[in-house]
Amino acid sequence: MQNQSRRNFLSTALGLGAAASMASPLKAFAAEAPGSKMKFGLVTYLWGQHWDLPTLIANCEAAKVPGVELRTTHKHGVEPVLTAEQRREVKKRFDDSSVVHVGIGSNEAFDHTDPEALKKAIQATKDFVVLSHDCGGSGVKVKPNNLHRDAEAPEVTIERIGKALNEVAAFAVDYGQQIRLEVHGQCQELPIMKQIMDVATHPNVFVCWNSNGEDLKGEGLVHNFDLVKDRFGATAHVRELNDPEYPYQELMNLLVKMDYAGWVLLEGRTDPQDKVAALIEQKAVFDEMVAKAQQALA
DSSP: OOOSOHHHHHHHHIIIIITTTSOOTTGGGOOSOTTTTOEEEEESTTTTTTOOHHHHHHHHHHTTOOEEEEETTSTTOOOTTOOHHHHHHHHHHHHTSSOEEEEEEEEEEOOOSSHHHHHHHHHHHHHHHHHHHHTTOOEEEEEOOOOOTTTSOHHHHHHHHHHHHHHHHHHHHTTTOEEEEEOOGGGOSHHHHHHHHHHOOOTTEEEEOOOOGGGGSTTOHHHHHHHHGGGBOSEEEEOOTTOTTSOHHHHHHHHHHTTOOSEEEEOOOSOOSSHHHHHHHHHHHHHHHHHHHHHHHO
16 A cells, blocks of 8 residues: 555545646646646547557557556556566556556446445456556546446435445545546436436545537536536546537537646547557647637637
8 A cells, every 4th residue: 555645645636637627726827728737648449459558658659649548458458467567567668658657447337236246346446446556557447337227226326336436436545546437338427427426425536528429418518517527537538529429629618618637538439540640630639629729718
């Protein structure tokens, strides 16, 4: 375990973007425009899933993409089975590069009705927390994930998810890691995510925005964004930013307006032949959208 106190870690974690809407004592003196601390990165799903770690880092450097979230099961091979020496090697590869290891993208979820399955998911998440710490990451992405309406009321599932998140979040504090709850599965409607976060009251549980079509339901994007923005962590996921089916410029406007200081991570779902060139294009679109959002506030 780390010697860093829980209080110190939580202050650091909040500074990564989870409380980006909260004013910093120095913010009034900052020269940067809102959103200037926001960074563009990659999730290895799907564009980087077949790249080993040296290739992944080299391709991100070539595209001038400064950060990457390592989704589990992909060719990078950063998994809990790594030895202590192998973990040090992973950390050193990132430290010797211009690319930040943003964290681990796990597939663990906490909706399980079977107590043993839930216990296994909690333990697996803790293993990913230690892995991320050892390899230089800053957090672990998890999922809610589904509602079991045929077996129990949604409120029962939501309560179970929230309590499990509190447990893994408390564990993760001692390793300097965020727990990042991806807006995913049957829980991806934002009012449901809000209910989960109302149970998951530990300040080390954060929302990872996921740019789903469900974001536009009900009262619309702005309303749904506002439901959870005060719990944002250091990561948010987007798909291809030039996809006209999702209002990405409006999303960037909202992120810039709140002065989000975390990572906007591309979780590409297409299959371009030249993925490095595609990454370069997406980084340019991101920069253009952020600049447009900043100009609108000026």
